[in-house]
Amino acid sequence: MKQAGEANPLLDKSEKEIHRIIQDSNITVAKSFADLVRSSLGPLGAHKIIIDEDGFIIVTRDGRTIFENICVDHPIEGMMLELAKVQDEIAGDGTTSVVILAGELLSRAKELLMTGLHPSNIVKGYTMAMQEAILILNELAMPLSSQDKRSLLPVARTSLNSKILAGYRDIFADMVVDAVLRSKDAKNIYFQSSTGGSIRDIFLFNGMIIENRTLVPHMQNTVENPKILLLNAKLKLYDVKRKLGGAVDLILEAGQITKMHMAEFAIFSEIAEMINRLGVNAVLNSRKMDPVAMDFFRKAGIFAVRNLPSENLMRISELTGGRIVSDIDEVREEDLGHAKSIREEQIGDHRFILIEKEDSPVVTVMIRGGTKQMVDEVRRTLNDAIQTTIHTLEDRSILPGGGAVEVEVAARLRHFAYTIRSKEQLAVLAFADALESIPRILAINSGMDMVSTIISLKHEHSAGRISAGINAEEGKIVDTLEQGIIEPLGMKRQVIQGATMTAIMILRVDDFIPRKDLKKRGEDLTKEDIKVALKAEKDVEEAYREAVRLFGRKNVRDMIKVYGWESVPRVLNRWYGREVYKPLSPSS
Structure with missing residues (x-):
């Protein structure tokens, strides 16, 4: 904050000097933003405690979660936040790496600017380096041996290794791969959560789990091989009678009260008998149902649920093959859905409806944990692992992890730089140095000696061992392919492209134009x-x-x-x- 009497640093400056000051300021802001997560990189990275706008405490080391819950005041911070979001949406993982790399590229660019190199030369050199790095990645990539569980397990383990479930990675890698091979699409994998229990109580369910309950005491709570009627219709007395062409009669005499109640029972009894004749033994309705109707369903042995969210009803329709019916009188047998079973079950402090179907690509991960913070962090971790595994399945190409790729690409980029006879050579060399920051930070966060680790890594790669990388848990250099420390090609490619393009965009900025004041205008x-x-x-x-x-x-x-x-x-x-x-x- 400025002290009284402090001079504006832009006063009495030339236009060129003002642009340079703004450029330096932008780079400093971006670097500071990246430094927020430097210590969170890798399996032994540190967690951050965040208090969100509602006062809720979040404990995480997930890059996107950290960035989304911090106060963003500067436009450059907004660009870095957008970079993390895009990385997460496209690749599912690598949000911490992409922001760190962008910060390192800008830091190296600042050093080049101080030597007198023009931003245009740096931008051109970074573009050349990025294109060459992608070609090198494609050369280093190895095809996935097969699309079976055994080939995908190392990918899931590597993703889980840097998160809160690292201690249970073997158990949850198996769960993640099962979910991916079954669904083949992240849209078919749903999450439900309930506090209570422990991480070991997390399970994968073949079908859908929905938080709801039957509401009527003693209603049948389990149905095997159900025929499911999906309704989007009110089953209230007034609505049913109005639909039938009648109206709720005025009560003129005491005897009419009994008559009215008997009519109500007759209407709902007829509805229950009608759907029972179709073989329906489960009714799921997105709207209200009269308690009398629910009671008749109970007597008929029909499993009934009301007030389901419309979105859930549509998902159940896709799962069971049933058609959502808006008119109870137009139900046909071909409208019914089918499943292996449907049941109501208490999980933790909540009751859930579980619809199981073995031959469906839809699966649900039920997350358990002692606190809401734990449940939320586990959900983010499993989602990242699922996204990473799905992208690997799509790309069918993998790369060695543990910083091995960055060291190898950096070494080859240096050879490439020496073939360039222009100022862009300096930018390509700076790009290579920035790439090596990933294994450097990984070594520091793992408690290893950074200098000796990087020297050893370079020696291994110069000897042709391109899969030599850091095993953070063991604190030594290993063959990452043999140890199953691998990463998908698509994720690493997106990290390099996203970080480079964001750094280039920030380098091209030399001024801020304030937002038009519409009120003043x-x-x-x-x-x-x-x-x-x-x-x-x-x-x-x-x-x-x-x-x-x-x-x-x-x-x-x-x-x-x-x-x-x-x-x-x-x-x-x-x-x-x-x-x-x-x-x-x-x-x-």
Whole structure:
């Protein structure tokens, strides 16, 4: 915060100097943003405690979660946040790496700027380095041996290894791969959660789990091989009678009360018998159902649930093959859905409806944990692992992890740089140095000696062992392919492309243009209009301002063009129903 009397650093500066100061400031902001997660990289990275806007405490080391819950004031911070979001959406993982790499690229660029290198040369050199790095990645990539569970397990383990489930990675890698091979699409994998229990109580369910309950005591809570009716229709007495063409009768005599109740029972009894004849033994409705109707379903042995969210009903329709029916009288047997079983079950403090179907690609992960913070972090971790595994299945290409790829690409980029006979060579070399920051930070966070680790890694790679990388848990350099420390090609490619393009975009910025102040602009236009009125000898300022406030400047200006300035007070007086503003004399 500026102290009293402190001079503005941009005063008395040339335009060139102002641009350089703004550029340096942008790079500093981006680097500071990246430094937030440096210590979170890798299996032994540190967690961050975040207090969100609602005062809720989040404990995480997931890059995107950290960035989304911090206060972003500077536009450069917004660009870095967007970089993390895009990385997560496209690749499912690597949000921490991409932000760190972008920060390192900008840090190296700042050093080059201080030596006198023009931003255009740096941008051109970074672009050349990025393109060459992608070609090298494609050369280093190895095809997935097969699309079976055994080939995908190392990918899931590597993703889980850097998160909260690292200690249980073998158990959950198996679960993640099962979910991916079954669904083949992240849209078919759902999450449910319930506090209570432990991480070991997490399970994968073949079908859907929905938080709801049957509500009627002693209703059948398990149905095997159900025929499921999916409804989007009210089953309330008034609505049913109105649909049938009748109306709720007025009670004129005491005897009519009994008659009315019996009619209610007869209507719902007929509905229950009708759907029972179709073989329906489970009714799932997104709308309200009368307790009397629910009781008849119970007596008929029908499993019934009401007030299901429409989104869940549509998902159940896709799962079971049933059609959502809006009219109870138009139900046909071909509208019914089928599943292996449907049941109500207490899980933790909540009750859930479980719809199981073995031959469906839809699966649900039920997450358990002692606290809400734990449940939320586990959900983020499993989602990242699932996304990473799915992308690997799509790309069918893998790379060695543990910093091995970064060291190898950096070494080859240096050879490439020496073939360039221009200033861009310096930018390519800086790009290679920035790539090596990933294994450096990984070594530091793992408690290893950074200098000796990087020297050993370079020695291994110079000897042709391109899969030599860091095993953070063991604190040594290993063959990452043999140890199953691998990463998908698509994720690593997106990290390099995303970080480079963001760094280039920030380097091209040399000034800020403030947002247009619409309020000030509107006041300026109003003053111009009033000047015109005064020239026409019309003292209408107060009335004109009020008219603009009520009806908008464009409408008032159109009215003046047609009816003249005299119309302004006249319309306002009519609006208020009394003479608030003095009428103007007609124009000559």
